[in-house]
Amino acid sequence: MTATQSKTKKLAMGPEDVATIEDRGGEIHVLISPTSVGSTKMIMGTATVPVGGKVLQHAHPHSEECFYVLRGEGKIVFEDGEVPFQAGQAVLTPQGQAHSIFNTGEAEILVVFASGPLAPSPKEGHIILEQED
Known part of the structure; x- marks a missing residue:
């Protein structure tokens, strides 16, 4: 058994190891999940949004979500306002x-995003x- 594997699952994942999700706006790679590594409390991954692009309005009824911005700038729009963000x-x-x-x-x-429980x-x-335009 290597440092990147447990008895049943690989523990270190890259974008090439998981499917690319493209139906929500941008590209999403869910790297850490119950199906990829057997996580039981949360998911984690990366997401990109192209220049001028957007991630469709959505909600996570069971979870909090956080993300750390590695590159770019934008805004997250809630029903009661918006919050600008930038790299860092x-x-x-x-x-x-x-x-x-x-x-x-x-x-x-x-x-890089994470969501749990x-x-x-x-x-x-x-x-x-919402649906894509």
């Missing part, structure tokens, strides 16, 4: 709060509230 900042989305993310800068946004099922963890 962390952002918290409270459990159940509907939100969307807009890239307002001149570079692609790259974030887990929803009863993946489908219940991320509820899309």
